[in-house]
Amino acid sequence: MTRVLLAVAAVAAALVFGVGAAQAETLVDATGKQVTVTANQRIVAVGGAVTEIVYALGQEDRLLAVDTTSLYPAAATELPNVGYMRQLSAEPILALGPDLVLAIEDAGPPAALDQLRDAGVPVVVVPDDYTPEGVLEKIDMVAAALGVEEAGRALRDKVGAELAAVREAFAEVTERPRVLFLLSIGKSRTPVAAGRKTAAEGIIALAGGTNAIDGFESYKPLSPEAAVAAAPEVLLIGGRSLDLLGGMEGLLSVPEISLTPAAKNQRVVVMDTLLLLGFGPRTAEAAAELGKQLHPSVAVPAVPQ
Structure with missing residues (x-):
């Protein structure tokens, strides 16, 4: 209640x-x-x-x-x-x-x-x-x-x-890709990744994915060892963070990221961070947009923008 x-x-x-x-x-x-x-x-x-x-x-x-x-x-x-x-x-x-x-x-x-x-x-x-x-x-x-x-x-x-419509669309997916969300990243800084009990984990789950990080809570710096162990299939990043890195090429060349399956397959989803993490009235829109990227074959309900 x-x-x-x-x-x-x-x-x-x-x-x-x-x-x-x-x-x-x-x-x-x-x-x-x-x-x-x-x-x-x-x-x-x-x-x-x-x-x-x-x-x-x-x-x-x-x-x-x-x-x-x-x-x-x-x-x-x-x-x-x-x-x-x-x-x-x-x-x-x-x-x-x-x-x-x-x-x-x-x-x-x-x-x-x-x-x-x-x-x-x-x-x-x-x-x-x-x-x-x-x-x-x-x-x-x-x-x-x-x-x-x-x-x-x-x-x-x-x-x-x-x-409810978005949740139902992804409820039956059997393969839930491992998604690594990078909150902020820069050329001189270690990537900061989303762990358990974060908005990133919540939206990834709603979109039919699995948070690749389960070894810590909140947002913490990601070591090369932890990145490789997480074995993400998809990288999820905000547009501003990607720009700070110098674009897609810069992201995929970061040592902590370059050895992951997501980087090798160049599977990256770029979204507006506020839309993605806000958990406000546009959350269904965010989950539908992310879900389309994670599950291209699933019929995702249209959400008014």
Whole structure:
């Protein structure tokens, strides 16, 4: 059961931004804290998926600012920016005068979020589980915090149907290629690979693949020995990371990568990192796109973009 609505109490009747009657809502967020939101017309969104959901709910006019990971839709990049989600500072956010901060799980540091709370700004931490159910939970939480539950249900139904169709398309595949995701890579740095309990592992599984790295959690530098032992059949990399390396030739010549089956067969999938790892409203689109590359013979459902 979703960790969203604990209690709802109507306190006034005013129409603002077309949201409806102003409400005081008490939510239980991803940290288990009870957060009471009495006004939420001026919002700071932290986390690309959170920002995407605000737009998908039609509530973008309420956004004061976003963080550096909020790159979609393009209009979000024109808003004031409060910095990287894990290196926030309370002072610039407080200077904007927000009614509410919506922050993805793992945003921080915790001291900055506590400063916001101490200053009287409600902070709702949105859960970030790398599964289809986790996407729907995000939508529920953001919609409840914004007081637009009806729009949230409509978005949830749409996204849920898309995710179910993609999941069903790859449910019966018998051969699941081993996929190595490289989060960032540069000529002077060791490749950083995605291990267990990562968004990369979640999207690879949804697309009918297997994460090639199972020896560690999170994102860690990849040694030549670990790369060879992982024996990936497919390399998955973001466009920016590929550019930093100097293109496909540069990637395939990295010592840690060059001896893998994927490099020898030049089987590389390049995708937008935010789309791939966001686990927001476009997750079905990301899984369908990756799944087409992993399983060309499987009929993948069309997902509206």
